[in-house]
Amino acid sequence: MSAHRLPATLFGTVVIVLGVAVVVASRQIKTGFTYDVVGPAMFSNLIGIGLVLSGAASVISARRASLDDLPDQPKLNLWPVALISAALLLEAALISRLGWIPVVATMFVAGTYAFGDRRILSNAVIGLVLATLILLVFTLGLGIDLPLGPLEPLFQHNQ
The missing domain is CATH 1.10.287 (Helix Hairpins)
Structure with a gap:
C-alpha cells in the first residue's frame, strides 16, 4: 500500500x-x-x-485512489483544535465551581476566537445570552438542573 x-x-x-x-x-x-x-x-x-x-x-x-486524484493537501492548522480542546478541559474542570453561565460563555468566546472572530466583547455578550437561555430552558422547561456556581442564590425558589 x-x-x-x-x-x-x-x-x-x-x-x-x-x-x-x-x-x-x-x-x-x-x-x-x-x-x-x-x-x-x-x-x-x-x-x-x-x-x-x-x-x-x-x-x-x-x-x-491514484496519486493524480489527490488534491494538494493544505497546511494543517492545529491552533483552533488546541484552543477549543483547552477550553473544553477548563470547562470540565471549572463548571462546578463557576457555574454554567460563565463557563459556557467563555467556551463560546474561545470557539469564536479559535475560528477567527476577534470581536471578544460582542461574542462574550452573545455567549452570556445563549448560556442564560439554555440554562433557563433546561432548568425551567425540562427540569434538569445545570450547575449554577456562585449564581445559585439568584435561581433558588421557595419549595
Whole structure:
C-alpha cells in the first residue's frame, strides 16, 4: 500500500471497527415488549451499520485512489483544535465551581476566537445570552438542573 492511501485506509478501518463495536454493544440493550417492532437497540444498530458502511466506502475509495486524484493537501492548522480542546478541559474542570453561565460563555468566546472572530466583547455578550437561555430552558422547561456556581442564590425558589 502506498503512503498516500494509508491515512484514509486507516481512518476507514477505524470507522468500521467502531461500527462493529456499536452493533455488538447494542446487542446488550434490553429489548422492550415482544411486540415492539422498534426497540431501543434499533437506532444504535442503524448507527453501527451506517458506520460500517461509511468506513467500507472510505477504505474502498482510498484503495482506488491514484496519486493524480489527490488534491494538494493544505497546511494543517492545529491552533483552533488546541484552543477549543483547552477550553473544553477548563470547562470540565471549572463548571462546578463557576457555574454554567460563565463557563459556557467563555467556551463560546474561545470557539469564536479559535475560528477567527476577534470581536471578544460582542461574542462574550452573545455567549452570556445563549448560556442564560439554555440554562433557563433546561432548568425551567425540562427540569434538569445545570450547575449554577456562585449564581445559585439568584435561581433558588421557595419549595
